[in-house]
Amino acid sequence: MTRTGGEPGASPYVLYGVEASPYTVKLRAALRYRRLPYRWVCRFVQMYEPLAHVRPQLMPVLQFPDGELRTDSTPILEELDERHGSDRSLLPERPRDRFLARLIEDMADEWLTKCLYHYRFGTMEDAEFAARWVMDDARGDLSAADHAASVPPFVERQIGRKEQVGCPPEAAPLFEASYLRVLDALESTVANGRFLFGTRPSVADLALFGQLKTLGTDPTPMAVMRARAPRTDAWVRRADDLSGVDGEWEEPGPAVAALLEMAQEIYWPFLKANTAGDVDIVLAGRRFRQPHFRYQAKCYDRLAKLHAALEPEVREGIGLE
Ligand SMILES: N[C@@H](CCC(=O)N[C@@H](CS)C(=O)NCC(=O)O)C(=O)O
Structure with missing residues (x-):
């Protein structure tokens, strides 16, 4: 059993997923930062018989200490905050910062993930690398020959899902520009013990980490990250386990300003357009x-409610329309 602290003997959480799943490693990093005892079960949830009844069929699945099985990292992170108190909360205290952390978390989960998918299934080298990685994590029962044989169908399945997952090939320049924008934003701020909102991580840091761990491992985006944002590259590797970080919330720096600008220009208009039906926007x-x-319409709904609940002067200062 993996333990990174917590009450001795406390019932552990059980986390199911694979290393190549950005939401899985986001959630594992949260359990580690929060020092909650957990077991890590490395399996491709959709191919793991004991979880065949769980809906929706997505990774990660987290089993709570009372046995309940849950999916969707964003509400799970909020739930961990409610259950385990504010000591190691991932939500900044000031209402403005708390909203911005949730907005950036969502942009990482729903937009940066498109950049990941674009790179991951953009060249055969990247696609085969990812498929080998995923299939190696997926099951423990594959011989070398069966493992090799599982790669081409996985590549074909994922390339065929590009449109369906909102990653159309003609948007490649937009995704690549978005990736560089995120790297440049982080490179201005992050370091050992330095995060978006001070010397402790937020939900935004962990969501960015989840996507960037994969982007920093898959061949093409890894080379981009290493050349353009070496400090971010090291920060991403460290963010996997922040159990030893004891920091403070501080005035956010240039990274948050740059990511908010990206949300104003790209993520918020995209989310709003999606509420009305199919998206066709500049x-x-x-x-x-x-x-x-549908899921992204729910994201907009949640964020719009949080935005509307801010004090008027705070809301106006954020600049979302
Ligand atoms: N909003 C969910 C997204 C989870 C998700 O999309 N997981 C991916 C893997 S990273 C998945 O299971 N996709 C379905 C598949 O690969 O068949 C979360 O935050 O947990």
Whole structure:
């Protein structure tokens, strides 16, 4: 059993997923930072018989100490905050910062993930690397020959899902520009013990970490990260286990300002467009189209309610319309 602290003998959480799943490592980093005891079960949830009944069929699945099985990292992180108090909370205290952390978390989960998918299934070298990685984590029962044989169908399945997951090939320049924008924003601020909102991590840091861990491992985006943002590259590796960090919330620096600007220009207009149906919009000067996503309409709804609940002067200062 993996323990990174917590009450001795306390019932552990059980986390199911694979290393190559950004939401899985986001949640594992939260359990570690919060010093909650957990077991890590490395399995591709959709191919793991004991979890066949769990809906929706997504990674990660977290089993709570009372046995309940839950999916969706964002509400799970909020739930951990409610259950385990504010000591090692991932939500900044000031209402403005708390909203911005949730906004950036969502942008990482729903937009940066498109950049990941674009790179991951953009070249055969990247796609085969990812498929080998995922299939190696997926099951323990594959011989070398069966493992090799599982790679081409996985590549084919994932390339075939590009449109369906909102990652159309013609949007490649928009995704690549978005990735560079995130790297440049982080490179201005992060270091050992330095995060977006001070010397402790937030939900935004962990969501960015989840996506960037994969982007920093897959061949093409890894080379981009190492050349352009070496401090971010090291920060991403450290963020996997922040159990030893004891920091403070501080005035956010230039990274938050740059990521908010990106949300104003790209993420918020995209989310709003999706509420009305299929998306066909110009973002940062580039046309972007995808089918309507119900889940992303829920994301907008949640954030819009949090935004509306802010004091008027705080809300106006954020600059979302
Ligand atoms: N909003 C969910 C997203 C989870 C998600 O999309 N997981 C991916 C893997 S990273 C998945 O299971 N995709 C379905 C598949 O690969 O079949 C969360 O934050 O947990």
